[in-house]
Amino acid sequence: MALQSLDIKARSASTFAPPSARTTLEVAKLIDVSRCIGCKACQAACMEWNDLRDAVGVNEGSYTNPPDLSDQTWTLMRFYEEQIQGSLQWLILKDGCLHCAEPGCLKACPAPGAIVQHSNGIVDFHEESCIGCGYCISGCPFNIPRLRKEDSKVYKCTLCSDRVAVGLEPACIKACPTQALSFGSKETMLAQAEHRLTDLHERGFTKAAVYDPQGVGGTHVVYVLPHGDRPEAYGLPKDPSIGPLLAVWRSWVSRSLGVFTMFAVLVAGVFHYMKVGPLEEPRDEPRDGPGDGQGRPPRDASS
C-alpha cells in the first residue's frame, strides 16, 4: 500500500508513469561514524517504533547483538577491532538498508509492487505483495533484506517511511544521543558531511571520506567514515554495484530472450508431435502384493 503523502517513482516488475503533480525533496540519513559511541539507542528505537522484538539470544563473544540483521532487526550496530596505521581502532557501524538510488533489490524483484521507490528516495518493501522468492536478497549489494521463515516475506529498514510521510525524522535519528545520526534533504546532509570531513581532516583523520557509492547511483543513507579509504574495515563493500547480470534482467535483452524461448519451445513441440505422434499411456498392469488395491504403496506394519 502506498502512503498517500509519498509518491512512488519506481515499482518492482511494473512499468508505469510516476505521478508528477508535485516535486519532492530527496531525503537522506547521515551516519557520522566518528561520533557514534555504539550505545545502540538507535537499534532500540527501531525495535520500538516498528514493533520488532528479536529473540533474546546468546553472547558469542561480541558486542554485536543480535548477531545479524533479521526480519526483527532492521538496523544493527556492528563492532570491529582493526589495526589501522599502527593503532587499534574500535570501528562501530550502524548497518541497515542504504536506500540506493538504483536499488538492486527492486530491479531483481519479480513480484509487481513488492518493492517500491518513493520520489523522496526511500526504498520500501510492501510485504503483502512479496512472494518470498528471495531474489532481492541476491540483488542487494549490501546483504540487507532478510527472509522471515514464518510468512515467507522479506523485511528491511523502511527509513521510517511512515514517519517521514508525516514530516517526522526516522525513529533512530530521534534517539541518537550524540548526533551521530541526522536526517534531512540529501543536499544538506552532503553539505553537513563535507563539514565533518574538514573537521576530521584537521584532527588527523586524513583519509576520512563520505560513503555515497556511485555504483548504485548514490544512496539515501550516507556515511562519514573516519577511515574512508577502507570501507571494507567497516564491513561495507568498496565499490558496490548491482552487477552486470542484474542489469540485463528485465532489460530488453532478457525480455526478447524470453519471448524467443517461448516461441522456440512451441515450434519444437509441433515438430516433435509431427515426428513422434501423441503420447500413449501404457496400460496399467494388475498389481500383486500387499497394496490396498487402490494404487497406494504398501505400508509398514508398524505405521
Next chain:
Amino acid sequence: MNPEGVARLFALDKMNEGPFPEHYEPFESPLDTNPLHAKVVSNPAARIFKDDRDSFGTAKEFPYVATTYRLTEHFHFWTKHTRTAAVLQPEQFVEIGEDLAREKGIRQGDKIVVRSKRGMIKAKALVTKRITALTVAGKAVHTVGIPIHWGFEGLTRPGYLANTLTPFVGDGNVQTPEFKAFLVDIERA
C-alpha cells in the same frame, strides 16, 4: 588569580585524607609493594573490618587484576526486565585480552569461570584486542573486565552477580567501595 600569584585550595577539616591525591595500591594488588613508597602500600585511612581483611586474596593465588563496569545497553540491575534491552545485550560476559586468552586456551564465546577469594561467577568470554597486558614493575599484568548487570532474574539469560567477587573496602572519605581493582583467577568452565 589571587594577589599572591597562586591558586588556593580549600578543604574541609572533616576529611580523613587528602585533599591532595596520593597513589596507594588496591588492597588486592598484583604487586607486593607500592612502587612510589614501599613503606605504605595501601591506604591507611580506608575502612576495612577485620573479618573482611581475611577475605583478601594474594597475587599468588589470584594472578589477574579485575575491574567491574557498566554497559550502555543496561542500567544497573533494572533493565534486564526490558525486552529491548535484553535483546541488545542478552548474556553475561567478561572481557579478556588476546594474550591471556591464548595462555589459558580460551576462545571467543567460551564459557569461563572467574574466581576471587570471595566467590565465583561463570560467563562467556569476549576476547578483545582492546585489553592488553600491562608491564608493571617489570611484571606482565593481565586485566579481566567484568560488566555488572547480571544476577537476579530478568528477561536476559540468567547470570551471576559480579559483586560476589568484589572486596569489602570503603575509601577513607566517602566509603566508595573498591570495586574497580581486585584480584581474580580465570579458567575455562
